Amino acid sequence: MxxxxxxxxxxxxxxxxxxxxxxxxxxxxxxxxxxxxxxxxxxxxxxxxxxxxxxxxxxxxxxxxxxxxxxxxxxxxxxxxxxxxxxxxxxxxAPEGNRNAVGEHALGMLLSLMNKLHTSHQEIRKGKWDRDGNRGVELDGKTVGIIGYGNNGRAFAKKLRGFDVKVLAYDKYKSGFGDDFVMEATLEALVSKADVISFHIPQNAETIYFANQEFFDALGKPIFLLNLSRGKIVETAALIRAIDTGKVSAAGLDVNEFEKSSFEAFFDDEASIPENLKSLLHSDQILMTPHIGGWTNxxxxxxxxxxxxxxxxxxxxxxx
CATH class of the missing domain: 3.40.50.720 (NAD(P)-binding Rossmann-like Domain)
Incomplete structure (x- = not known):
């Protein structure tokens, strides 16, 4: 047959x-x-x-x-x-197929945010040359928290080995994965100690709006946030409030909760764009890409x- x-x-x-x-x-x-x-x-x-x-x-x-x-x-x-x-x-x-691409994309977004590459480039194109306003922050010496230590989380940790950073990783369904570079941590410890938090978890009933107001309120210090997993992991309204209150210094979003097959249609009619999405689009503290973290040749x-x-x-x- x-x-x-x-x-x-x-x-x-x-x-x-x-x-x-x-x-x-x-x-x-x-x-x-x-x-x-x-x-x-x-x-x-x-x-x-x-x-x-x-x-x-x-x-x-x-x-x-x-x-x-x-x-x-x-x-x-x-x-x-x-x-x-x-x-x-x-x-x-096939998570094995794009994990390296996700790891590289996460690192690229983080370095761009910390060194204000995305905003300074746009300013220069408009004729503005502002060195002091675009002074960056170094990654070395920071604590990076990875939530979800599967293929993509592990790939991001591998990319960080070239930096003098402390890596904490939390995975609800895994244990015993710590090594000479990555320290297994509780979620509470990671949230309280991290300077950077990167999400690499699947979207399901347990993880929708994982990063909500309660999550941001628990942060021990201002963070750089990365989401290269799924859009609804991060509650946009809570993220905007966290940026406004200084809990989040900047965020790199390869995905967002408004993402759908007809996402492009939002831009055909500006009136249809949700207010929270407008806030993301207009914020200099947000770097967005169109779900291309694992999308390389x-x-x-x-x-x-x-x-x-x-x-x-x-x-x-x-x-x-």
Whole structure:
């Protein structure tokens, strides 16, 4: 029987190439509408997705032959894992594929914020030459707190090894990961001691608005905040208040809680932009990027190649 793998998003061609070599029939469904997709999944053996459609029961109930879903990325919040587990649909993701890119992006954002590269560049373009107003802060000697010590948190810690910093890491679901450079810490200790706090956790019911008013009130000193995980980890209103009160010196946001597939549409009608988003856009203490922390030329290949490795291992183990 022919095993069809439907590609609902565009990914690096190495994945299609390697799956074809394994004998799968790879079909491009990246231009299908949601309704078209529902009608064409009946005999799908596998699905490859980034984030175009939610992988929920409404969609997947039509894929009666489905055996696996492969997500080109790390986060799985757009996949109904409970439903998939109930049907024994195997789920693959590829956090190994973009962890280095995330680590580099986090470090770049931090150094830009601490040295005011983003604001001084804009000032120079407007003809303003202000050295004293753009005096920076050095990273050496600081304490960096990493919340979430999976692939991305660990990658960021690795990038920090070239600096004379103390690294504290907290992970609710891991222990025993401390080493000669990274010190395992409680959340309370990290929040009270850190000069920099970087989020690398998944978005789920436990973590939405992790950085809320209570979190910022508990800070032991003003911090530089980084969020390269998911937008709703940080409550924007609470962050704005923390900046206004001096609890947060500056924040680097690769993601934000207003992010969605139609994010660009906000800028077609300024009146539709939420007030809190306007505050982010107009603040010199905020550096934003459009969710590109793990989006490099190299990671584009690695994400698909990692998925190919995982699917290949799984498939070959199933063979008699």
């Amino acid at each position: 022919e095993q069809k793998v439907i590609f609902l998003d565009t990914v690096h061609p190495i994945l299609e190439q390697r799956l074809t070599e394994l004998g799968f029939n790879c079909i491009d469904g990246s231009e299908w509408t949601f309704e078209e997709t529902k009608s064409k999944l009946k005999d799908a053996f596998g699905i490859v997705i980034r984030s175009r459609f939610p992988m929920n029961e409404d969609l997947l109930a039509n894929a009666v032959e489905l055996q696996f879903i492969a997500r080109s990325g790390a986060g799985m919040e757009n996949i109904d894992e409970v439903y998939c587990n109930s049907r024994e649909i195997v789920l693959f993701n 190299e990671s584009y290949f690695k994400l698909s190649n990692v998925l190919a490795d995982k699917i290949s291992d799984w498939w070959l183990e199933r063979q008699p």
